[in-house]
Amino acid sequence: MKYLVGVQSRVFRLTRQLFAIAVLVSSACGPPLALGPIPVGIQTDVAFIASPQQEGRPPGSAGSRRVGDYLVKQYKALGLRGIFGAVCPERADCGDGFFQPFSAANARNARNVGTVILGSDASVVDEYVVVGAHYDHIGRSTFLSLDPEAGDVIRPGADDNASGTAAVLELARRLSAKPPRRSVILLNFDAEELGMFGSAEFFARPIAPKRAFRFMVNLDMVGRLGRGPLEIDRSTLMYDAPDLLAMLDSASRALTLPIKFTNSIEARSDHATFRLNDVSAIALFTGFHGDYHRSTDTVGRLDVRGIGLVTDLAEAVVRFEANRR
Numbered sequence: 225m226k227y228l229v230g231v232q233s234r235v236f237r238l239t240r241q242l243f244a245i246a247v248l249v250s251s252a253c254g255p256p257l258a259l260g261p262i263p264v265g266i267q268t269d270v271a272f273i274a275s276p277q278q279e280g281r282p283p284g285s286a287g288s289r290r291v292g293d294y295l296v297k298q299y300k301a302l303g304l305r306g307i308f309g310a311v312c313p314e315r316a317d318c319g320d321g322f323f324q325p326f327s328a329a330n331a332r333n334a335r336n337v338g339t340v341i342l343g344s345d346a347s348v349v350d351e352y353v354v355v356g357a358h359y360d361h362i363g364r365s366t367f368l369s370l371d372p373e374a375g376d377v378i379r380p381g382a383d384d385n386a387s388g389t390a391a392v393l394e395l396a397r398r399l400s401a402k403p404p405r406r407s408v409i410l411l412n413f414d415a416e417e418l419g420m421f422g423s424a425e426f427f428a429r430p431i432a433p434k435r436a437f438r439f440m441v442n443l444d445m446v447g448r449l450g451r452g453p454l455e456i457d458r459s460t461l462m463y464d465a466p467d468l469l470a471m472l473d474s475a476s477r478a479l480t481l482p483i484k485f486t487n488s489i490e491a492r493s494d495h496a497t498f499r500l501n502d503v504s505a506i507a508l509f510t511g512f513h514g515d516y517h518r519s520t521d522t523v524g525r526l527d528v529r530g531i532g533l534v535t536d537l538a539e540a541v542v543r544f545e546a547n548r549r
């Protein structure tokens with residue numbers, strides 16, 4: 225989730241202790257929503273992506289490249305293929321079409337990762353529902369951190385956004401096992417923290433006409449569900465969508481996952497780029513907390529079962545939009 229430099233960052237600093245108190249109070253009020261076994265795939269993925277070895281994944285870094293390679297390995301193991309082969313610039317390393325390399329502002333040698341699950345209905349196989357999550361974080365930056373006093377320590381970005389990245393991998397496993405009618409594009413954006421450059425790059429060198437992208441679901445910071453609710457930013461929907469909202473309500477009840485519609489993260493993550501490009505989008509988000517953009521956003525503080533529950537809801541949305549008549 226992109227950090228707002230300026231007035232709002234001062235507000236974050238001022239409310240830091242309030243966040244910490246709120247987290248303590250909420251965790252003292254009852255059990256988390258998601259119980260049962262820890263989802264093994266998600267646990268393995270967040271542990272790798274937010275490992276200190278990856279040093280907070282700033283674009284172009286060794287840690288970022290290790291994570292990008294890891295994502296491709298997972299997709300290949302599912303028999304999926306890359307989507308960027310046709311738009312790969314000459315002499316660039318596009319890794320069998322899984323990478324979309326780019327440089328922007330101070331994000332040099334960045335790479336989006338993308339794959340597709342082909343739809344089961346030949347009449348709509350060229351229409352896409354997009355699921356996206358950024359995989360970069362702020363590395364050791366004191367400028368983008370909210371704990372500059374800690375110096376150049378690693379900000380591992382477990383919630384922001386190893387959580388969403390792991391949810392996308394889990395969706396790849398589930399959707400490839402039973403594809404919906406339309407195709408589903410899975411995107412891992414780079415350089416979100418520096419200004420949502422990865423999603424901008426996706427539209428700068430598009431793999432299909434804009435109208436082929438029917439809907440987008442963004443997963444940015446979904447690792448702190450706890451007692452909920454899950455926030456859903458619907459400010460980036462282009463139309464009244466009563467059927468989608470009704471489906472979300474019924475999925476929320478079926479999963480025992482309380483949801484709250486919000487505009488709180490409007491324009492602060494990659495779904496905003498899709499809306500700017502005339503693609504309806506929603507974002508799922510489990511809320512700000514006292515570890516946001518700090519060295520304490522670690523794997524040990526994630527609600528991994530909660531990521532599984534958020535993934536359940538994301539899967540329901542993707543199937544609803546991808547199977548829509």
Ligand SMILES: [Zn+2]
Nearest residue numbers: 225226227384
């Ligand atoms: Zn962030």
